[in-house]
Amino acid sequence: MPLVKGGHIVADEFVRTAEDAELPAQGAVLVSASRFLADPEAVLGRAGGKVGVIWPNDRDVDDLVPHLARLALVALVFPSFRDGRAYTQARLLRERYAYRGELRATGQVLRDQFVFMLRAGFDAFEVKKQADAEAFTETVKRYSVFYQPTGDGRLSALHQRLQLRHSESAGL
Amino acid sequence: MYAYDEIDRTLVNERVAEFRDQVKRRLSGELTEDEFKMLRLQNGVYLQLHAYMYRIAIPYGTLSSEQLRRLAHVARRYDRGYGHFTTRQNIQFNWIKLAELPDAMADLAEVGIQSMQTSGNNMRNVTSDQWAGVAPGEIEDPRIWAELLRQFTTLHPEFSFLPRKFKIAITASEHDRAAIKIHDIGLRLLKNAEGETGFEVLVGGGLGRSPFIAKTIKPFVHGRDILSYVEAILRVYNQYGRRDNIYKARIKILVHELGIEKFSAEVEEEWQQIRDGVLKLDDDIIEDIRSRFFYPAYETLPHMPDELKQAAHDQKFEAWRKNSVFAHKVQGHAIVVVSLKPVGGPPGDATADQMDALADIADKYSFGEIRVGHEQNLALPHVRKRDLPAVWKALDAIGLAIPNVNLVSDIIACPGLDYCSLANARSIPIAQEITRRFANHDTANLIGRLHINISGCINACGHHHVGHIGILGVEKNNEEFYQITIGGRADEGAALGTLIGPAVPYAEVADVVEDIVEAYLALRAHPEELFVDTVKRLGVEPFRERVYATR
Ligand code: HEM
Ligand code: SF4
Numbered sequence: 001m002p003l004v005k006g007g008h009i010v011a012d013e014f015v016r017t018a019e020d021a022e023l024p025a026q027g028a029v030l031v032s033a034s035r036f037l038a039d040p041e042a043v044l045g046r047a048g049g050k051v052g053v054i055w056p057n058d059r060d061v062d063d064l065v066p067h068l069a070r071l072a073l074v075a076l077v078f079p080s081f082r083d084g085r086a087y088t089q090a091r092l093l094r095e096r097y098a099y100r101g102e103l104r105a106t107g108q109v110l111r112d113q114f115v116f117m118l119r120a121g122f123d124a125f126e127v128k129k130q131a132d133a134e135a136f137t138e139t140v141k142r143y144s145v146f147y148q149p150t151g152d153g154r155l156s157a158l159h160q161r162l163q164l165r166h167s168e169s170a171g172l
Numbered sequence: 173m174y175a176y177d178e179i180d181r182t183l184v185n186e187r188v189a190e191f192r193d194q195v196k197r198r199l200s201g202e203l204t205e206d207e208f209k210m211l212r213l214q215n216g217v218y219l220q221l222h223a224y225m226y227r228i229a230i231p232y233g234t235l236s237s238e239q240l241r242r243l244a245h246v247a248r249r250y251d252r253g254y255g256h257f258t259t260r261q262n263i264q265f266n267w268i269k270l271a272e273l274p275d276a277m278a279d280l281a282e283v284g285i286q287s288m289q290t291s292g293n294n295m296r297n298v299t300s301d302q303w304a305g306v307a308p309g310e311i312e313d314p315r316i317w318a319e320l321l322r323q324f325t326t327l328h329p330e331f332s333f334l335p336r337k338f339k340i341a342i343t344a345s346e347h348d349r350a351a352i353k354i355h356d357i358g359l360r361l362l363k364n365a366e367g368e369t370g371f372e373v374l375v376g377g378g379l380g381r382s383p384f385i386a387k388t389i390k391p392f393v394h395g396r397d398i399l400s401y402v403e404a405i406l407r408v409y410n411q412y413g414r415r416d417n418i419y420k421a422r423i424k425i426l427v428h429e430l431g432i433e434k435f436s437a438e439v440e441e442e443w444q445q446i447r448d449g450v451l452k453l454d455d456d457i458i459e460d461i462r463s464r465f466f467y468p469a470y471e472t473l474p475h476m477p478d479e480l481k482q483a484a485h486d487q488k489f490e491a492w493r494k495n496s497v498f499a500h501k502v503q504g505h506a507i508v509v510v511s512l513k514p515v516g517g518p519p520g521d522a523t524a525d526q527m528d529a530l531a532d533i534a535d536k537y538s539f540g541e542i543r544v545g546h547e548q549n550l551a552l553p554h555v556r557k558r559d560l561p562a563v564w565k566a567l568d569a570i571g572l573a574i575p576n577v578n579l580v581s582d583i584i585a586c587p588g589l590d591y592c593s594l595a596n597a598r599s600i601p602i603a604q605e606i607t608r609r610f611a612n613h614d615t616a617n618l619i620g621r622l623h624i625n626i627s628g629c630i631n632a633c634g635h636h637h638v639g640h641i642g643i644l645g646v647e648k649n650n651e652e653f654y655q656i657t658i659g660g661r662a663d664e665g666a667a668l669g670t671l672i673g674p675a676v677p678y679a680e681v682a683d684v685v686e687d688i689v690e691a692y693l694a695l696r697a698h699p700e701e702l703f704v705d706t707v708k709r710l711g712v713e714p715f716r717e718r719v720y721a722t723r
Contacts, residue, residue: 084333088410091330112211119329142190145183147323149450157179158457
């Protein structure tokens with residue numbers, strides 16, 4: 001599956017490691033939540049390379065919070081595009097717990113969800129279809145107006161109107 | 173009226189462009205039906221028995237005459253010349269071609285009408301009292317808040333893929349015309365002891381397979397906190413609502429399984445973390461929305477104009493006036509309810525010609541505004557009392573001076589087997605037959621206020637659980653049968669009806685309704701006692717006896 005980051009299709013530096021396989025000594029690794037939580041220090045304490053965790057959408061992100069500062073990647077899961085739990089997890093990680101590493105959407109990720117995902121705080125996308133990955137830049141420009149504020153910092157329509165009004169009354 | 177500005181228009185146009193692209197990708201095979209299904213539902217497009225069905229939102233039931241004319245245009249240009257007003261302040265078109273849908277959407281977008289989230293597992297059209305802003309004694313116009321909620325819920329990046337659909341209704345009157353107790357979230361505007369505006373928040377109501385009356389989760393949430401409080405509820409629901417079983421996925425089941433105390437504790441905990449965040453509404457924002465609602469410049473008019481006194485000699489006019497004209501907050505004015513329930517007609521249908529004519533009537537007599545209520549009727553919200561006779565004549569000319577509002581033939585009914593792929597039984601023909609039985613106006617008047625609600629299956633689109641008489645289509649050995657409940661109501665005293673006995677076959681439904689009504693006439697304590705009150709006083713037993721004694 002193509003990975004889109006920073007608006008471009010890029011190679012994935014993270015290597016997914018199977019549940020019982022030995023962790024490679026070097027390089028960026030992506031491990032399951034259960035493996036990570038079984039012994040966080042063992043995973044984080046490797047000499048060489050970044051660590052990412054795949055966090056299932058039915059597990060409270062609170063359990064991940066103590067480790068966030070040391071994680072380079074959190075991958076959240078959309079088992080089907082209809083299941084929106086990971087949107088809530090993403091916002092909590094970004095807005096409540098100030099997680100600043102890579103937040104990756106995985107699973108059934110289609111172009112029609114990109115805007116929602118970006119607004120929820122995702123910045124990397126494992127896209128199901130090549131054509132959707134290629135259409136990323138175009139697709140995310142679809143909307144220029146957003147009704148509700150989220151942690152992505154974009155001005156909501158409510159605030160946009162107030163600004164317009166203020167600049168009008170200031171004669172700008 | 174709320175006026176869309178450039179910002180609202182831009183968003184709707186961007187949505188139309190996106191859907192046009194999605195339809196193109198579906199038609200080229202780039203999108204599978206499974207993928208497309210979710211996308212079309214988010215735009216109000218269903219695949220029904222015969223064709224695509226298109227559902228359009230009428231936020232808080234307010235329409236301008238220009239918008240109504242545009243709906244007429246869509247009915248004429250893309251459908252078969254009529255539309256169907258529903259119990260959710262929506263209008264549905266039953267025969268639209270997929271390839272033409274983006275064009276229909278674009279035509280509607282020009283006048284600020286859209287269909288975002290009229291289906292799918294997201295927050296649906298926010299509904300409200302159809303008399304909002306004109307009802308005497310209301311706390312304040314609830315549409316200000318409904319509009320804030322409409323904007324909050326539209327394309328919400330966290331809650332567009334919920335476990336199941338989600339409906340919010342809001343009222344500001346003591347008499348609840350928005351049926352808030354049968355919604356996922358019900359909001360009742362009120363003032364606290366300090367005179368500040370806020371809401372009683374109810375949660376977990378709904379009909380369908382497991383009907384529930386909503387419970388109060390918080391007696392008072394300040395207006396400035398309402399969006400964060402709603403977000404807290406939704407966040408808890410999104411995380412913990414069941415997704416394993418579609419029949420248990422609504423928030424009412426979560427509330428029921430956790431218990432309201434535990435659920436409200438979860439919400440409270442979440443809310444405390446976000447209530448002072450970006451969703452907090454300051455007075456500027458509320459005022460800005462308020463300033464975009466336009467109200468007519470009412471004249472000072474006599475309470476009882478001569479025109480009305482004269483017209484009172486006409487019995488037909490009086491019959492209509494008595495049940496179609498309601499008190500307005502401004503003296504000399506009235507609210508006129510336009511029944512869409514002609515004898516023998518499908519409840520809620522209006523032809524394109526009727527819509528156009530009604531738009532003209534609204535321009536002439538109601539400051540260009542029309543309302544849509546959950547009873548599947550329309551209303552003219554600002555009619556000068558002196559114009560009532562003229563309005564009546566104009567409505568009569570298009571077959572809409574039907575004097576049956578709130579009477580036994582003012583039936584709410586879903587499309588049932590005639591259109592709906594989920595139906596077990598017909599609804600519309602049952603409604604048509606009952607209206608024929610009670611066509612005599614004097615009899616109907618004698619019976620008084622009596623609400624009949626019909627659904628063609630357990631999904632309860634016709635709100636049968638809360639009908640004074642509820643009729644639910646079920647299937648038995650490939651035949652249409654109907655369960656009858658009585659004593660339900662959807663207002664501030666909301667209650668679920670009680671089953672009176674075994675289901676009856678199609679051919680007997682109208683007879684049974686007649687039996688129930690006859691029993692009521694014999695049993696009521698006095699002519700003013702409403703049917704539902706008689707049922708409350710006596711229980712279902714005497715009605716059961718009357719209906720099943722001879723069957
Ligand atoms: C013809 C296409 C329609 C389909 C396929 C359809 C489908 C459904 C389904 C599946 C539900 C139950 C959802 C749930 O409880 O989770 C439902 C509920 C509902 N529908 Fe429809 N419906 C249709 C038309 C209508 C119409 C025409 C109306 C109004 C006249 C309507 C009003 C409602 C209402 C008010 C509910 C909520 C009942 C409740 O409170 O649970 N629907 N619909
Ligand atoms: S109640 Fe059933 S039959 Fe009627 S419209 Fe809803 S889903 Fe269809």
